[in-house]
Amino acid sequence: MVGLGACSLTGVTLIVLLLPRSLESCGHIRISPPIVRLGDPVLATCTVSPNCSKLDQHPKIFWRLQAEPNQPGDRQHSLPDGTQESIITLPQLNYTQAFLFCLVPWGNNFQVLDQAELRAGNPPSSPSNLSCLMYLTTNSLVCQWEPGPETHLPTNYILKSFRSRTDCQYQGGTILDCVPKKRQSNCSIPRKHLLLYQNMVIWVQAENMLGSSESPKLCLDPMDVVKLEPPLLRALDIGPDIVSRQPGCLWLSWKPWKPSEFMKQECELRYQPQLEGANWTLVSHLPSNKDGFELCGLCQAPVYTLQIRCIRSSLPGLWSSWSPGLQLRPTIKAPTIRLDTWWQKKQLDPETVNMQLFWKPTPLQEDGGQIQGYLLSWSSSDRQGQEVHLCNTTESSCIFHLPSEAKNVTLVAYNSAGTSLPIPVVFLENEGPAVTRLHAMAQDLDSIWVDWEAPSLLPQGYLIEWGLNSHSYNYSQKAWRIEPDGNTTGILLEDNIHPFQLYRITVAPLYPGIVGPPVNVYTYSGEKALPHAPELHLKHVGRTWAELEWVPETPWLGMIPLTNYTIFWADAGDHSFSVTLNISFHGFVLYHLKPASLYHVYLMATSRAGSTNSTGLTLVTMALESSDINIFLGILCFVLLFITCAAAWFCCKHSRKTFFWPNVPDPAHSSLSSWVPTIMTEETFQLPSFWDSSVPSITKITELEEDKKPTHWDSSESSGTDSLPALVQAYVLQGDPREISNQFQPPSGTSDQVLYGQVLGSPTSPGVVRYLRCDSTQPLLGGPTPSPKSYENIWFHSRPPETFVPQPPSQEDDCVFGPPYDFPLFQGLQVHGIEEQGGF
Template sequence: MAGRGAGTPLLLRLSLLLLLCQDKFFLPAGTLGCATVAVHSPVVPLGSAVSASCTIQHKLCHISEQGKVQITWMLDNEPLAGSQHQGLGGAVVSNLTLPQLNRTQARLWCCVEWNGTKQRVGMAKIWAGYPPAKPFNLSCLLNLTDYGLTCQWEQGADSHLPTNVTLKCAGARSSRCRRSRGQAVTGCAPQGGRSRCTVPRRLLQLYRQMEIWVSATNALGTAESEHLSIDPMDVAKLDPPALQSIQSIPVQTDCVALTWEVARSNAHMELQCELRYRAPEDPAWALVTGIVGQAGTAQRCGFLFGTRYRFQMRCRRSSGRGYWSEWSPGREYTTHEKAPTGKLDAWWSARPAGAGGLLEVQLRWKAPRRQQANGRVLGYRVTLSPRRRGRDPPAVCNTTGTQCNFSAPAGTRRVYLSAYNSAGESAATEVVLLERKGQPLAGLQVVPGGERSLWVRWEAAPTPAAAYVVEWQRVPSVPGHCSACWQMERDGATTTALIHDGIEPFQRYNISVFPLYTDAVGVPVHTTAYSQQKAPSYAPKLHLKSISKSEAELCWDPVPVEEQNGFITSY
């Protein structure tokens, strides 16, 4: 195999000479083979000079020696002129030199003008191109199923010439490819013009260093890629492990234990593995590194309760060399629930209910975040007194929604709100029904935050606030939209809030901000705003109210707010 590989350039040149230098052409009435066309080389660098000669034998062409013969040339269909002189044995010889050949393939014709006619009597085909480009970006991967070494590379610029590309291997130092005894061998040849091929297992020595490189050869030269010195096992891509089971440990913690098995083809190797997991709502995977061993159990804590996660694992050799396996097929697991935790954001309005001595209360709240819900919230309870000694007071509301209207005795100052799931009920959030008589904000400004959001900025009152509530409502109100969307800012030092729930471009919104003090709710400050504006949807229709000799009075109906698409500055 080595001998054949080494002789390839010479064989390629000979085959091109035999293929390209076909110089015998037919003339009418028995003038077969009367001209010989010879070129210095049928394969030349693109842009270089080309030398050729054409020899005419009078006897073979049945031309009398006294007959005047004029030899001309054509490069494809382009006429050319060469020199002409008398050769040995009565032959007529014409020489031609092309200073530059700027086409990758050409036919060079020798033509004879005799007795007023012009005949093509010989031709040589010429190839022009470049030596092969140096292959680059060579990389290899060992398949553990059949232990074939697949390598791929990039070939570089086109040489415009037939090029023989082979992937070669050799033993490094004391190691040898089995068939070569230290000599370079052709490991494999790519098929169909591809830049990849696979060296079979019988040509490899595993766990020993080998040199791998790509050789590209054409009639103008040979180029080799950089040599890779690798142990084929160092570029093995392992088969993925298999997750066997996932369970919570112990039951009431945020920890899970996973067991896995490695693929059978990897069972004899020391491995390092990685675990990744995510919930559907997570923007990215969480990654656990440094898992060592062939198979076993891994433990991980910090999972949210009552949440469905997807787990995957991958492994590679513990040496850190080689490729990671593909991620294993995903396995899903839902952690167990526990009772909701944390306080709920709540907002209210209250007013006396006529002469009955009752208070009409509207209570609204926000659903707990994932970290506090600890599972799927099944409902909410509102009571007028806290739970004592494990006894649940009667509920004035038990609902799956986030709003409740109820009547309470006049003078009620506190209500208690809790959430529950299948694992239990949260500690109650105490809602103090404070009067709205505190100091208002010193100033309020709203600017667009985007097409569907608004930045609310305010200037705090002299009295420090414990929190703020921002309310907004579309003008005019639309069924299906919240009658008054709201959010709570628990940081009393903040003076900004971004609102985006229900905000749409070209619609007007009333915005109010309430400061919450320890003993009262501040009087709200109001403003209106758009997240984006454009021209009104239509112009109002004019009506002639009165007319006289010197003036006319016109009137029109204002454009409805929902069609204004912004603040109208003038008509």
């Protein structure tokens, strides 16, 4: 926004400068007032002279504030002399600095006639936290203050003061005002304008174009605010005899700053050891001048940092700054420690055996003295008691060749102040009972708990030794300690323990003058997960399956046992699957895969410490063969055909009125009525249009010529007189239609004729269907039989002998029934057609 405004401002200014001479004095802006408070309204007036020949007689005047859109004024009117005047009121000026432009239309654009700068800000607030210090180095009174919030306007600050001989209630002599440098909030009053030991009143005045303000007045005596310079601190040289008698001390001296020597001062000293986390220690109420000062009771830190500062004594004043730090090393004292020792034989070659001695210092006091090195020596008898040095080192162990005649071997710790008490070293033999049931277990990743059962002879203490177990047993990596309490049966090892490492731990009892046999135990400092899972291998692959196998990792100490395996596989569509297996599995078969598909497989081994993945395995299943596809399609077609037939049978089961072929029962165990195809009562139809006195009723139809599936029609359709259905092309049993319900009952004992009729034609042949009938006196079975055979109809068994009465012949003397195979008994057995009747 600022950049855009500056760019627009530059462009508009350039346009104004390049205005034609005829437009320079056409417009003029007046602003009342030009500087306002931030957010206050601004009233502006723009007048356009009538003498501008380039403009219209009554031009429309517009306004623009910075880069905001053009807008007309609140009102525009003409003055008596023809001058056009536009007045605008800006309700809020939110810019601290902005330009207001007066414009008129000029072609397709606008022409700037005049511009005016607007300023907005805030009146200065009262300065606060006024304070003054009298510096003897510059011999001036320096005062500083906080100016307060930004005003966004040029603001002047002036430090004002005057002298006062009373308690600052009355003004005395004036002091020249002090004007600070630009953008600074401090000012100095020189010594020549001050009267020492006399009060003065000081305040700060702030002023800008919107107002002024003053800070609270400060009443002070310049000498009461004197800030001294720190004294000069230095180390004091002391003779070596004093240093040896008083270890752990520092000797110092200091002198005050020379311009303040006439003042009575009080000082304080602070010191801090250069150790991590150390604090400052303060020593107060020290004189301002000291030629020698002894600071003792210091710990054995390598270096101390010391500083000093001073203030006027018994008078108001301010502490000086701390002096620059002085680094000194305190005098040291001889070590006061106990040295625990342990040794091992080190076989260099078959003929040379060296000794390796370990020691561990234990301070006997809070400050046991600084140790600069260790010395191992022995006294030789043939050298008249002169000591022979075996080892001189700063380490806590050394390897040396022990002479066979060496008996009295001693170890001391030393520094520049002396040596510790000599510690005799005894190379003990392994005798006595050893500890039993030694057990070690990792407590956490940085510690190991070791416990044992005390031997039968209670020892004085125990020696515990531990270190990493490796093929090259490095004694420098070993740690050890002596437990002085013989009743101890367990200890927590925390020194020199690293996670997931195999440690060898040795425990040996210490008896008076001898050491018991050492006992070893191995343990890990922590268990970790398997570094990598077993590698997957593809054993066999098929079209919808793949067999995987892997070789389990060889268990190794320190590894947490595995709990399960998890196999993940995903296809090309990122559909993932998984299965969790027992740790006893070494292979698995993936089923239900898609043929000719790509799969990514991973194996994850899981334990209590976490899970580890194997490298990925990519496999492609085999494609289907053509024979498999044919078999699959054949099976599919068979299933579809079976389903279609079953559905058709089910759908037509209830709508079928007759059978595809007559239901032929056993002739020896059935009546005549059962030799005719069964038709349900609701399927009986009537032919009323064919009834007359000479034509009997048609009560039953048996299909003769074609064995076709009958077509079902509703009984209501049978009442029509136009034509008969195509099904009515069969033998017709004639009788009273009212006796339909009894049509299958045996004939009565009367000698009534059995009438037959024949339908000529085919259900499928076109043309008119004709019906021929004749009277016949032929009995159904050729004649009555008193003793029917087993194959005859059973209703003959109960009938008495009857006499057939011949009927008078009708107009149709001859019946055109054809051959005897149209007999109803044979008609029921006819299935395949007339060509097969020769067997009857």
